[in-house]
Amino acid sequence: MNTTPSRDTDIILVENNDQDSELITRTLAKNSILNNTIRLKNAGELLDFLFEKGSYETITLKHLPKVILMDVSLPDNISGLEALKQLRSNKATRNIPVMIFTSGEGDHKLFEQYKLGVTTYIHKKLDFEKFEEALLQVQLYLKTYRILILEDNPDDAELLLYEIASFNIQLVSKIASNKEEYILALESFDPDVVIADFNIPPNFDAIQAIRLLRKKNPRVPFILISGGLTEEFAAGCLSEGIDDYLLKSNLKRFPISLTNMLRKKKTEDEKDLALQMLKESEERYRKIIETAQEGIWVLDAQNQTIFVNKRLAEMLEFTEEEMMTRSFFAFMDEEDRARSIEHFKKLEKGKKISLGIKLNSKTGKKVWTSISGNPLYNKEGHYTGAFGMITDITALKTVQFNLESKITELNAFLYHTSHVLRGPVSSSRGLINVLKMVSQDSEEQDFLKMLDDCNVEMITMLEELTRISTLYYKPFIHDRIDFEELVRDVIHDLREYPKSEKATFTIYADKDISFYSDPFIIKPIFLCLFKNSITYSDDSRECEITVNVQQENKTVKIEVIDNGDGIPLEFQSRVFDMFYRAHKKARGPGLGLYIVRHIIERLNGKISLQSEKDIGTTITLMIPIPTVLPAIVRHD
Secondary structure, rough: OOOOOOOOOOEEEEOOOOOHHHHHHHHHOOOOOOOOOEEEHHHHHHHHHOOHHEEEEEEOOOOOOOEEEEEEOOOOOOHHHHHHHHHHHOOOOOOOOEEEOOOOOOHHHHHOOOOOOOEEEEOOOOOHHHHHHHHHHHHHHHEEEEEEEEEEOHHHHHHHHHHHHOOOOOOOEEEOOOOOHHHHHHHHHOOEEEEEOOEEEEEEEEHHHHHHHHOOOOOOOOEEEOOOOOHHHHHHHHHOHHHEEEEEOOOOOOOHHHHHHHHHHHHHHHHHHHHHHHHHHHHHHHHHHHHOOOOOEEEEEEOOOEEEOHHHHHHHHOOHHHHOOHHHHHOOOHHHHHHHHHHHHHHOOOOOOOEEEEOOOOOEEEEEEEEEEEEEEEOOOOEEEEEEEEEEEHHHHHHHHHHHHHHHHHHHHHHHHHHHHHHHHHHHHOEEEEEEEOOHHHHHHHHHHHHHHHHHHHHHHHHHHHHHHHHHHHOOOOEOOOHHHHHHHHHHHHOOOOOOOOOOEEEEEEEOOOOOHHHHHHHHHHHHHHHHHHHHOOOOOOOOOEEEEEEEOOEEEEEEOOOOOOOHHHHHOOOOOOOOOOOOOOOOOHHHHHHHHHHHOOOOEEEEEEEOOOEEEEEEEEOOOOOOOOOOOOOO
16 A cells, blocks of 8 residues: 555555554455555545645646545544545535544434435444455545346336445446346346346246346345335345345345445455366376376375376376275385385475385386385375376496496407407517517617617506406405505506606505505506606606505595696596597507596596696595495406
C-alpha cells in the first residue's frame, strides 16, 4: 500500500492508528483486493486530496476513488462526520461509497441522523472473522457488475434496481420477465449475478431458473427475492443450489450477501484453477516419466517397489506389474546386494547416493547400471523410501571391457617386443665394442662411437617402453620400501650415466615410514628424475640434487630438488606428456616424466612441478599410504 497519494487511486484508507491500518491492509491484501490503495491519516488530508487543495493542488486525479474506508474517530479539526458532509454536498463526490469504522452504536445513529449515505458500518470490536467479512464488502465497489433480474412485474424490477443502486454498487442490469427472455439473457448478457422472484407466471419459477443457470455456469451467484418465505421452503430452495434468499421488505443484507457469494465463487474458481494446474502438472510429469530415457524406481521404507516407469521395466525385461512390491535387492546378485545395502544405510540417514551395480533381467541377463538415489520423507520428516534414476550403461561397459582387453593385448605386445628387440640391439653393441678394439683408424673409432651412442639410446628407449608396459601388464609386488636404501641403489646404478660424476646427492628420508609398494616401479621414479636433473644441470656449477622423503598424515611426500637450468614457464604444463622434450639438451624419446606421471597415477598419487629458469626445479610427489595391505604378489 502506498503512503504517497497517486493520481491513479482506487481505494482510500483514512486511519490514524498504525496497528488498525496494518490489520486492514493485510486483510485486503490476503484477499487480493488491495487495488491502488493509499493511506491518509486524517479527514482534512482526505478533503485536500479529493478536491486537489493544499499540498495536493499539483495532483490531477485520473479518476475519483472507487471506495473510501474511514475511521469515524480522527484526531483533527475536521471530524469524520464533517468530512462526509462535505463529500455528500459535492456533486462530484456524493456517490463515492464510504465505509465507516465505528467503535459503538452511537456513531452509527449519528451518521444516520444526518442522512449522510454511509454505505457500510464496520464495528472495530467485532471478532476478526466478522470484521474480515464486513471489510471484504470493499470488493463490491471495485468493478461493474452485470446483474440479471428475473421478475415478471416491471415495477418490482425497477424498485429492486433502485434499492441495489442505493448501495453505490456500479452495475449494468438486464430484466427478464419470462422463461424465454431469461434463457436468451443467460446466453447474450452473461451475468455476474442473478436475482429472481420465485414465481414467474405462467409456468416458470426460481427452481427451474437455477437449474438452467447451473448448466451454463455453476458458479454465478443466484439470489432469491421474495415477499415472504417459511424456513422449510427456504431450506428447500437452498438445497436446489440457490445461494441466498432476501425479503423484498429488507434488502439491507444485499451487500453482505453478494460479498459472501462472490468470495465463495472466487475461492471455488481458485480451487478449480489449482486443480487444473495440478492436473496439467501431473500430466506433464507423467509424460516426462514415461518418455524418460532413464529408468525411474520408487521404493518404500522397506525397500519394496511401489513404482517403476516403462523404461525401467523394459530395461530389465519385466512388466511394470511384475516388478511391483518386489524388493529392490531381489534384482541383483549377492555381491552387489551387500554393497547396495551399505549404500542404502546412507539413504536412511538423509544422504544422496550414487553407485554402479549389475541388475538381473527376467531372462538372467546382466544389466550394468548407474544409479542415483535420493531419500524421500513425509511431512513429519520421517523417512518413507527412496527415488532412484537408473541408467543402463551395459553398452558403455562392453566398450570399456573391449578397450581394456585391447590395451592389455597391446601392452603385452609392447612388453614382449621390447624384450625381443633388446637381444639384437645388445648383440649389435657387442659387435661394435669388438670393432672398437681391433680398429686402429681414428675416423672409424668416431663412427663406431656414434653407432654405440645410437645403440645406447635405443636400449634406453626399450627399457622405458618396457616400464610403461609393465605398469599395465605385470602385477605388483608389495614390499616395505626403505627410501634411503632405494635412493642409494639408484645413485649406484647411475655411476656410468654421462655427467653423473659431477652430481652430489643429499638424502633426507624418514626411517619410520611404513610404506609398502613394488620396488620395480618405485625405483624408476627416482631414476628418471635423477637423470633429468643430471642431463639438464648447469655446466657452470656443480650439480646438486636433494631428496626429501617424509610422512604427512596418511601420505608420503617426496621432493626431488635440483639447481639445474630450470624449465621455462611456457613449457611446464606439457613436461609430463608422452614424447615431449622441453630442452635443447634433450636427446631421449621424451618418455621419462611421462612414465613417472603414470606410475604416480597408478599409486593414486599426485605429481607437481615448480621450476624457475637458471635457478632449478622441484618435483613433488604425494603418494597415499595404503590403509589395507594388499596380498603380496611377486613376479615369476
